[in-house]
Amino acid sequence: MQKDVIIIGAGPAGIFTALEMLKKGSRQRILIVEKGRAVEDRHCPKDKTGRCVGCKPYCHITTGFSGAGAFSDGKLSLSSDVGGDLPNLITPEKAQETIRYTDKIYLEFGADPHVEGLGNTEEVKEIRKRAIQAGLRLVDCPIRHLGTEKAQDLYYAIEQYLLQNGVEMLFGYECRDLILENGVCRGVRAGNGREELEIFGKHTVIATGRRGADWLENLCAGYNIAHQPGTVDIGVRVEVRSEVMETVNRVLYESKLVGYPRPFKNKVRTFCQNPGGFVSQENYDNDLAVVNGHSYKELKSDNTNLAILCSHNFSQPFNQPIAYAQKVGELTNMLGAGHIMVQRFGDILDGKRTWQKELAFSNVRPTLPDAVAGDITAAMPYRAMINIINFIQAMDQVVPGFASTETLLYSPELKFYSNRVKMDEDFNTSVEGLYCLGDSSGWTRGLMMASVMGVLMGRRLAEEG
DSSP states (O other): OEEEEEEEOOSHHHHHHHHHHHHTTOOOOEEEEESSOOGGGOOOTHHHHSSOOOOSSSOTTTSSTTTTGGGTTOEEEOOTTSSBSHHHHHOHHHHHHHHHHHHHHHHHTTOOSOOBTOSOHHHHHHHHHHHHHTTEEEEOOOEEEOOHHHHHHHHHHHHHHHHHTTOEEEETOEEEEEEEETTEEEEEEEEOSSOEEEEEEEEEEEOOTGGGHHHHHHHHHHHTOOEEOOEEEEEEEEEEETTTTHHHHHHTSSOEEEEOOTTTOOOEEEEEEEETOEEEEEEEGGGEEEEEEEOOSSOOOSEEEEEEEEEEEOOSSOOOHHHHHHHHHHHHHHHTTTSOEEEEHHHHHHTOOOOHHHHTTSSSOOSSTTOEESOGGGTSOHHHHHHHHHHHHHHHHHSTTTTOTTOEEEEEEEEEOOOEEOOOTTOOOSSBTEEEOGGGGTSBOSHHHHHHHHHHHHHHHHTTO
């Protein structure tokens, strides 16, 4: 099979590469290879069963057209201060300019025109003052909230636009390997268990997202693709009653707070805040169950959930951050008998596990019904646990009641980022004809910045034909 551009992965980075090429009038033959299903065929059985059934060969929440992000909370961060280190590669000014352009495309395909986190200046000042007093930094970031269910409609519209304009999509095929000749990438090998294909192309774009971080790390090692050890985030999903977060939810919608708590002074941050949201489970390779959060436009719970993540970097003698985080997740899963674990914050401070019957009497009722009550401290590394406890207590000064006895902590919340692939501002890697985009590249985090990287890649490729 011969194409001009081969895109591995149908997440935001891959989608927007193809979309921008069309918008620029490119007539090149584009093929997207995706091991999951089309967006309209992605369905989680838990909607009917009430429990995660561990779908094989992959989780429909994390895999398929539109990637993992669109099936979580569907939030677009409209600031270049959020979403990874891409601005350091292309300049903050270019990143912000491309965010504005990309946001207009999302609006064209049906995104909600309302933007959260604008205005309310005096109330924002008060929240910022309390954050400063607690030793935290409030990051300003307007949010366009797609909503989990609305995001699926939006990405379906994009999928149909790409198909109607000649972009080919190969669903159910997993990229097995690269085809390299004399240090130049000539294409890929892909298969679905019944058929194996060799696909040749002038340009190969890898955009496999966090879901493909481990696979890409092995690829970089096997083919000496220049890269450097990346970061993993290890943490918890915190759930409180929405009354506790009422002011922050109304004024900011999502409070992005960063701190460096004593004694370790590692970077700890909040991420993916979901007012009225639901805690959810995602399954990765090797039966690894991790926790996440959903936020719908219409359906609301009585709670707000958000992640608290501690960043970990490794160099010598150990430089495999993804493997480290996986071991933490596996140990937690083992203690939870394959399920997500949940524990009350007060029980952590008292040095005791949480029992299921105790949750039934709490003000905060878990929105993940099959989470197993237990002791997450038996699996969480000491350094990470101390960072999380101290950060939660600092958060309590910003949001009184956040560190209450009944606050729920779910584990493991893990964010895998590929070892950062070395590239220039045009996204050229050390292998000619090969490009790495989005969260799989190690340069972005989240829907918007991955989409931005795709737009810029699309422009670059469109110039060639």
